[in-house]
Amino acid sequence: MRKTKRVKRSKKKSIRKSKSNFTKFFNKIFVINLFDHKKKWLKVRNQFKKRNIEVERFVAVDGRCKNMGAQACIDKMNTFCMSYDVSINPKQRNQNNELMKLKEIIPVSSLSIGTLLLLRNQVKHKWKHMLICEDDIELTKDLESKFNQGIKELKGKSWDLLYLGCGGLCGNEGLSYKKDKDHKYSSVYALPGIDYIDELYLHHPNDLRMYCENKNDCKQVSPHLTKLNGNHGGTWAYAWSLQGAKKFLKYMKARNNVVSQHVDQTINDFVRGGAKAYSFNPVIIHHELLQVNRKTDIPWKW
Secondary structure, three states, rough: OOOOOOOOOOOOOOOOOOOOOOHHHHOEEEEEOOOOHHHHHHHHHHHHOOOOOEEEEEEOOOOOOOOOOOHHHHHHHHHHHHHOEEEOOOEOOOOOEEEEHHHHHHHHHHHHHHHHHHHHHHHHHHHOOOEEEEOEEEOOOOOOOOOOOHHHHHHHHHHHEEOOOOEEEEOOOOOOOOEEEOOOEOOOOOOOOOOOOOOOEEEEOOHHHHOOEEEEEEEEEEEEEEEEOOEEEOEEEEEHHHHHHHHHHHHHHOOEOOOOOOEEEEEEEHHOOOOEEEEEOOEEEEEEOOOOOOOOOOOOOO
Protein backbone atom coordinates (compact mmCIF):
# COMPACT_ATOMS: atom_id res chain seq x y z
CA MET A 1 0.00 0.00 0.00
CA ARG A 2 1.48 3.32 -1.05
CA LYS A 3 1.75 6.03 1.56
CA THR A 4 0.21 9.32 0.58
CA LYS A 5 1.98 12.46 1.57
CA ARG A 6 0.02 15.06 3.41
CA VAL A 7 0.36 18.45 1.88
CA LYS A 8 0.44 21.23 4.45
CA ARG A 9 -1.74 24.06 3.49
CA SER A 10 -0.49 27.47 4.39
CA LYS A 11 -2.94 29.40 6.50
CA LYS A 12 -3.52 32.90 5.32
CA LYS A 13 -3.21 35.32 8.15
CA SER A 14 -5.95 37.87 8.21
CA ILE A 15 -4.51 41.32 8.60
CA ARG A 16 -6.42 43.33 11.12
CA LYS A 17 -5.69 46.85 12.13
CA SER A 18 -4.86 47.12 15.79
CA LYS A 19 -7.43 48.85 17.95
CA SER A 20 -6.62 52.50 18.46
CA ASN A 21 -5.68 53.64 21.96
CA PHE A 22 -8.35 56.32 21.52
CA THR A 23 -10.96 53.58 21.35
CA LYS A 24 -9.36 51.76 24.28
CA PHE A 25 -9.16 54.84 26.51
CA PHE A 26 -12.55 56.39 25.71
CA ASN A 27 -15.67 54.35 26.34
CA LYS A 28 -17.50 56.67 23.97
CA ILE A 29 -16.47 59.25 21.38
CA PHE A 30 -19.29 61.48 20.12
CA VAL A 31 -19.39 64.01 17.30
CA ILE A 32 -22.17 66.58 17.81
CA ASN A 33 -23.77 67.28 14.44
CA LEU A 34 -27.03 68.84 13.26
CA PHE A 35 -29.33 66.41 11.42
CA ASP A 36 -29.14 68.35 8.12
CA HIS A 37 -25.34 68.78 8.24
CA LYS A 38 -24.57 65.17 7.42
CA LYS A 39 -21.69 66.05 5.09
CA LYS A 40 -19.84 67.61 8.02
CA TRP A 41 -20.38 64.46 10.08
CA LEU A 42 -19.07 62.24 7.28
CA LYS A 43 -16.01 64.47 6.83
CA VAL A 44 -15.11 64.22 10.52
CA ARG A 45 -15.96 60.51 10.72
CA ASN A 46 -13.62 59.78 7.81
CA GLN A 47 -10.75 61.54 9.59
CA PHE A 48 -11.22 59.26 12.59
CA LYS A 49 -11.86 56.19 10.42
CA LYS A 50 -8.49 56.62 8.67
CA ARG A 51 -6.90 56.35 12.11
CA ASN A 52 -9.03 53.34 13.06
CA ILE A 53 -10.87 55.31 15.75
CA GLU A 54 -14.51 54.46 16.39
CA VAL A 55 -16.83 57.47 16.73
CA GLU A 56 -20.59 57.95 17.01
CA ARG A 57 -22.83 60.69 15.70
CA PHE A 58 -24.85 62.60 18.29
CA VAL A 59 -27.59 64.49 16.47
CA ALA A 60 -27.53 67.96 18.03
CA VAL A 61 -30.44 69.62 19.77
CA ASP A 62 -31.59 72.10 17.13
CA GLY A 63 -31.79 75.63 18.54
CA ARG A 64 -31.94 77.50 15.24
CA CYS A 65 -34.77 80.03 15.14
CA LYS A 66 -33.38 83.32 13.82
CA ASN A 67 -35.29 83.13 10.50
CA MET A 68 -38.54 81.90 12.05
CA GLY A 69 -39.66 84.94 13.97
CA ALA A 70 -39.59 85.81 17.67
CA GLN A 71 -42.50 83.52 18.57
CA ALA A 72 -40.67 80.49 17.18
CA CYS A 73 -37.72 81.25 19.47
CA ILE A 74 -40.08 81.58 22.44
CA ASP A 75 -41.79 78.29 21.54
CA LYS A 76 -38.45 76.50 21.33
CA MET A 77 -37.36 78.00 24.63
CA ASN A 78 -40.48 76.76 26.41
CA THR A 79 -40.27 73.33 24.79
CA PHE A 80 -36.60 72.92 25.72
CA CYS A 81 -37.29 73.83 29.36
CA MET A 82 -40.10 71.28 29.63
CA SER A 83 -38.38 68.52 27.65
CA TYR A 84 -34.89 68.61 29.10
CA ASP A 85 -35.37 69.79 32.70
CA VAL A 86 -33.41 73.01 32.15
CA SER A 87 -33.86 76.75 32.66
CA ILE A 88 -33.29 79.41 30.00
CA ASN A 89 -32.87 83.06 30.93
CA PRO A 90 -34.47 85.17 28.15
CA LYS A 91 -32.46 88.14 29.45
CA GLN A 92 -29.13 86.35 29.44
CA ARG A 93 -26.04 88.54 29.25
CA ASN A 94 -22.77 87.55 27.62
CA GLN A 95 -19.26 87.76 29.08
CA ASN A 96 -19.15 91.48 28.24
CA ASN A 97 -22.39 92.03 30.21
CA GLU A 98 -24.25 92.77 26.97
CA LEU A 99 -27.86 91.65 26.67
CA MET A 100 -28.09 88.72 24.26
CA LYS A 101 -30.81 88.44 21.64
CA LEU A 102 -33.24 85.54 21.90
CA LYS A 103 -32.20 84.27 18.46
CA GLU A 104 -28.70 83.81 19.94
CA ILE A 105 -29.79 82.55 23.37
CA ILE A 106 -31.73 79.56 21.99
CA PRO A 107 -28.86 78.12 19.86
CA VAL A 108 -26.46 78.70 22.78
CA SER A 109 -28.89 76.88 25.07
CA SER A 110 -29.22 73.97 22.64
CA LEU A 111 -25.46 73.34 22.73
CA SER A 112 -25.49 73.37 26.53
CA ILE A 113 -28.48 71.00 26.54
CA GLY A 114 -26.66 68.57 24.23
CA THR A 115 -23.71 68.57 26.61
CA LEU A 116 -25.99 67.86 29.59
CA LEU A 117 -27.68 64.99 27.75
CA LEU A 118 -24.33 63.36 26.99
CA LEU A 119 -23.12 63.80 30.57
CA ARG A 120 -26.34 62.40 32.00
CA ASN A 121 -25.85 59.33 29.83
CA GLN A 122 -22.21 59.05 30.86
CA VAL A 123 -23.26 58.89 34.51
CA LYS A 124 -26.19 56.57 33.78
CA HIS A 125 -24.03 54.08 31.86
CA LYS A 126 -20.91 54.65 33.99
CA TRP A 127 -18.64 55.47 31.06
CA LYS A 128 -15.24 56.09 32.64
CA HIS A 129 -14.04 58.45 29.91
CA MET A 130 -16.04 60.22 27.19
CA LEU A 131 -14.73 62.42 24.36
CA ILE A 132 -17.01 65.08 22.85
CA CYS A 133 -16.14 66.62 19.48
CA GLU A 134 -17.77 69.21 17.26
CA ASP A 135 -18.15 68.62 13.53
CA ASP A 136 -15.67 71.27 12.36
CA ILE A 137 -12.38 69.84 13.62
CA GLU A 138 -9.10 68.78 12.03
CA LEU A 139 -6.99 65.99 13.47
CA THR A 140 -3.23 66.55 13.52
CA LYS A 141 -0.54 64.30 12.08
CA ASP A 142 0.78 61.51 14.31
CA LEU A 143 -2.35 61.91 16.44
CA GLU A 144 -2.05 58.46 18.03
CA SER A 145 1.54 58.89 19.22
CA LYS A 146 0.83 62.39 20.58
CA PHE A 147 -2.23 61.06 22.40
CA ASN A 148 -0.25 58.17 23.88
CA GLN A 149 2.38 60.57 25.21
CA GLY A 150 -0.18 62.77 26.92
CA ILE A 151 -2.17 59.90 28.42
CA LYS A 152 1.03 58.38 29.79
CA GLU A 153 1.83 61.69 31.49
CA LEU A 154 -1.75 61.95 32.78
CA LYS A 155 -1.45 58.65 34.63
CA GLY A 156 -1.78 59.07 38.38
CA LYS A 157 -3.43 62.50 38.07
CA SER A 158 -7.04 62.96 39.12
CA TRP A 159 -8.87 64.87 36.38
CA ASP A 160 -12.35 66.08 35.50
CA LEU A 161 -11.77 67.50 32.02
CA LEU A 162 -9.10 66.86 29.40
CA TYR A 163 -8.80 69.12 26.36
CA LEU A 164 -7.38 67.66 23.16
CA GLY A 165 -8.28 70.91 21.42
CA CYS A 166 -8.25 74.21 23.29
CA GLY A 167 -8.30 77.96 22.69
CA GLY A 168 -7.35 80.92 24.84
CA LEU A 169 -4.85 80.26 27.63
CA CYS A 170 -3.95 76.55 27.38
CA GLY A 171 -0.17 76.45 27.02
CA ASN A 172 2.59 78.04 24.97
CA GLU A 173 4.14 75.17 23.00
CA GLY A 174 3.90 76.04 19.30
CA LEU A 175 3.42 79.77 19.98
CA SER A 176 5.99 82.54 19.61
CA TYR A 177 6.22 86.31 19.56
CA LYS A 178 8.93 85.90 16.94
CA LYS A 179 8.32 84.74 13.39
CA ASP A 180 10.70 81.93 12.39
CA LYS A 181 10.70 78.66 10.44
CA ASP A 182 8.90 76.86 13.28
CA HIS A 183 6.33 79.64 13.82
CA LYS A 184 5.56 81.04 10.38
CA TYR A 185 1.77 81.53 10.60
CA SER A 186 0.12 84.69 11.91
CA SER A 187 -2.32 84.26 14.78
CA VAL A 188 -6.00 84.03 13.95
CA TYR A 189 -6.47 86.94 16.36
CA ALA A 190 -4.95 89.16 13.69
CA LEU A 191 -8.12 88.71 11.60
CA PRO A 192 -10.31 91.80 11.03
CA GLY A 193 -12.93 92.27 13.73
CA ILE A 194 -11.08 90.28 16.40
CA ASP A 195 -9.69 92.49 19.14
CA TYR A 196 -6.38 91.07 20.36
CA ILE A 197 -3.33 93.20 21.04
CA ASP A 198 -0.29 90.91 20.90
CA GLU A 199 1.28 89.88 17.61
CA LEU A 200 1.68 86.12 17.77
CA TYR A 201 3.09 83.48 15.43
CA LEU A 202 2.03 79.86 15.27
CA HIS A 203 3.49 76.48 14.41
CA HIS A 204 0.03 75.38 13.20
CA PRO A 205 -2.18 77.82 11.25
CA ASN A 206 -5.39 76.73 13.04
CA ASP A 207 -4.11 77.31 16.57
CA LEU A 208 -6.61 79.35 18.60
CA ARG A 209 -4.52 79.79 21.73
CA MET A 210 -3.17 82.99 23.25
CA TYR A 211 0.22 83.31 24.88
CA CYS A 212 0.22 82.64 28.63
CA GLU A 213 2.11 85.47 30.31
CA ASN A 214 0.96 84.31 33.74
CA LYS A 215 2.10 80.72 34.19
CA ASN A 216 -0.71 80.09 36.68
CA ASP A 217 -3.19 80.40 33.81
CA CYS A 218 -1.70 77.33 32.14
CA LYS A 219 0.72 75.61 34.47
CA GLN A 220 3.03 73.14 32.76
CA VAL A 221 2.74 69.85 34.67
CA SER A 222 4.54 67.55 32.21
CA PRO A 223 6.24 67.81 28.80
CA HIS A 224 2.90 67.65 26.92
CA LEU A 225 0.26 68.70 29.47
CA THR A 226 -0.82 71.92 31.17
CA LYS A 227 -3.21 72.44 34.06
CA LEU A 228 -5.92 74.98 33.23
CA ASN A 229 -7.12 77.80 35.42
CA GLY A 230 -10.45 78.59 33.77
CA ASN A 231 -9.15 81.12 31.23
CA HIS A 232 -9.40 78.79 28.26
CA GLY A 233 -12.09 78.41 25.62
CA GLY A 234 -13.66 76.12 23.06
CA THR A 235 -15.48 72.78 23.19
CA TRP A 236 -14.49 71.31 19.83
CA ALA A 237 -12.55 68.34 21.29
CA TYR A 238 -12.55 67.69 25.02
CA ALA A 239 -13.11 64.78 27.37
CA TRP A 240 -14.93 64.16 30.64
CA SER A 241 -14.04 61.66 33.29
CA LEU A 242 -16.94 59.99 35.08
CA GLN A 243 -16.12 61.89 38.27
CA GLY A 244 -16.02 65.14 36.30
CA ALA A 245 -19.42 64.44 34.74
CA LYS A 246 -20.94 63.78 38.17
CA LYS A 247 -19.42 66.98 39.58
CA PHE A 248 -20.65 69.11 36.66
CA LEU A 249 -24.21 67.77 36.78
CA LYS A 250 -24.29 68.54 40.51
CA TYR A 251 -22.86 72.00 39.78
CA MET A 252 -25.53 72.65 37.12
CA LYS A 253 -28.35 71.42 39.34
CA ALA A 254 -27.30 73.92 42.01
CA ARG A 255 -27.61 76.61 39.32
CA ASN A 256 -31.12 75.45 38.44
CA ASN A 257 -29.72 73.92 35.22
CA VAL A 258 -29.47 77.32 33.52
CA VAL A 259 -28.23 76.59 29.98
CA SER A 260 -28.45 80.03 28.35
CA GLN A 261 -24.80 80.90 29.03
CA HIS A 262 -22.21 79.78 26.47
CA VAL A 263 -21.25 76.26 27.55
CA ASP A 264 -17.50 76.92 27.45
CA GLN A 265 -17.99 79.93 29.73
CA THR A 266 -20.05 77.79 32.11
CA ILE A 267 -17.23 75.24 32.11
CA ASN A 268 -14.70 78.02 32.78
CA ASP A 269 -16.68 78.99 35.89
CA PHE A 270 -16.76 75.32 36.88
CA VAL A 271 -12.97 75.08 36.58
CA ARG A 272 -12.44 78.31 38.49
CA GLY A 273 -14.54 76.75 41.22
CA GLY A 274 -12.06 73.92 41.66
CA ALA A 275 -12.63 71.37 38.89
CA LYS A 276 -9.42 69.77 37.61
CA ALA A 277 -8.87 70.47 33.93
CA TYR A 278 -5.85 69.67 31.75
CA SER A 279 -4.95 70.38 28.15
CA PHE A 280 -2.57 68.84 25.66
CA ASN A 281 0.22 71.31 24.97
CA PRO A 282 0.46 71.75 22.05
CA VAL A 283 -3.10 70.75 21.26
CA ILE A 284 -3.58 67.66 19.09
CA ILE A 285 -6.99 68.44 17.55
CA HIS A 286 -7.62 71.81 15.92
CA HIS A 287 -10.72 73.75 15.01
CA GLU A 288 -11.12 74.35 11.30
CA LEU A 289 -9.74 77.66 10.06
CA LEU A 290 -11.97 80.53 11.13
CA GLN A 291 -11.45 82.12 7.71
CA VAL A 292 -13.66 79.49 6.05
CA ASN A 293 -17.36 80.08 5.49
CA ARG A 294 -18.83 78.81 8.75
CA LYS A 295 -22.52 78.02 9.21
CA THR A 296 -23.46 78.73 12.80
CA ASP A 297 -26.07 80.66 14.73
CA ILE A 298 -23.73 80.93 17.70
CA PRO A 299 -21.32 83.91 17.43
CA TRP A 300 -17.68 82.98 17.98
CA LYS A 301 -16.62 84.71 21.16
CA TRP A 302 -15.06 83.71 24.49
